[in-house]
Amino acid sequence: MTTVAIPFVRIDPSQNPNLAVRDGRDPAEPYFKSMLVAFASFRRWNPDTALEFISNAEPPKEYREHLNRLDITLKIVPFEHRPPHGFAGRFTASLYLLDALGSLSADETLIVDPDVLCVGPLDNMLGAVEGRVGVLLMDFPPTEDINGISRIDAGTLHGALGEPAYSPEHFGGEAYFIPREHVENILERSERAWKFTLERHSAGLMKFMTEEHILSYAVRGVPLHHLNDHVRRIWTTHRYRRVDGRESALTLWHLPAEKDRGFAELFPAVIDSDSWFWSVDRATFIDRAGRAMGFHHRPLIRVAKDTLGFIVNAIELLAMPIRNLRTK
Incomplete structure (x- = not known):
């Protein structure tokens, strides 16, 4: 049975610029609203799928009722892979995924970010994986900086860890599908990369910076299946817009720029059990969700x-x- 899990770590906003305090609000509010919309979208199109929220702290009480209504299991997991002071200015919270991985117990788990919207059944996407680990291949050029290092840099680090030192593939952190039989191998390789990273940080040397870098190394030890026909990172910022009109063919939309806009707009419909969110057909759902996310009718x-x-x-x-x- 497939479990869909969303990891989210509560840390001091000073350690994560994405959690900056705005207008006196809880800096995590956009994340919790996005998570509830994300969980609800999986529940909407996959009613029998188990849902799991992995965090290092209890959610705020105003969201607990909604989590319970969606039948979401809460799993408290400490943030053991917290990077040391000065490790990086951004994305340090992403390393919580390494702790979340250690808590996996389902036959197969789809791990997604809090800002991923499910717009259809998972059957076709997961049916093609056939026991492999599902990853989202990103098309970054070899020399492009990816949150601190390039693929060429990553190749150097992979080489130091015993892998062929060419420009390795880079996989997005928004979606990983992991069958249980591959968890131990991925954990072992992740821990090796984490220890290596801490040693290089102490020595002031180039290192892996985010969970994407570490997992892109770790999954080289398991058979892989690319999820790109079903999952895409869709940017909708004013200066970086990647909407091409083919979004309806996907199963999962990763929308990094929509936590304060599109997800917030969908939130009232999610908590209203009589709203369109829970009743319309898939074509209408995609149309209305796409409108909220700024795909069309902006x-x-x-x-x-x-x-x-x-x-x-x-x-x-x-x-x-x-x-x-x-x-x-």
């Missing part, structure tokens, strides 16, 4: 900001050769 103010972002990007691109000439 408000004029959002279209204006998106257009301005496009213009700024174009100006910077045109100015790039001039800047390069000035530095030679």
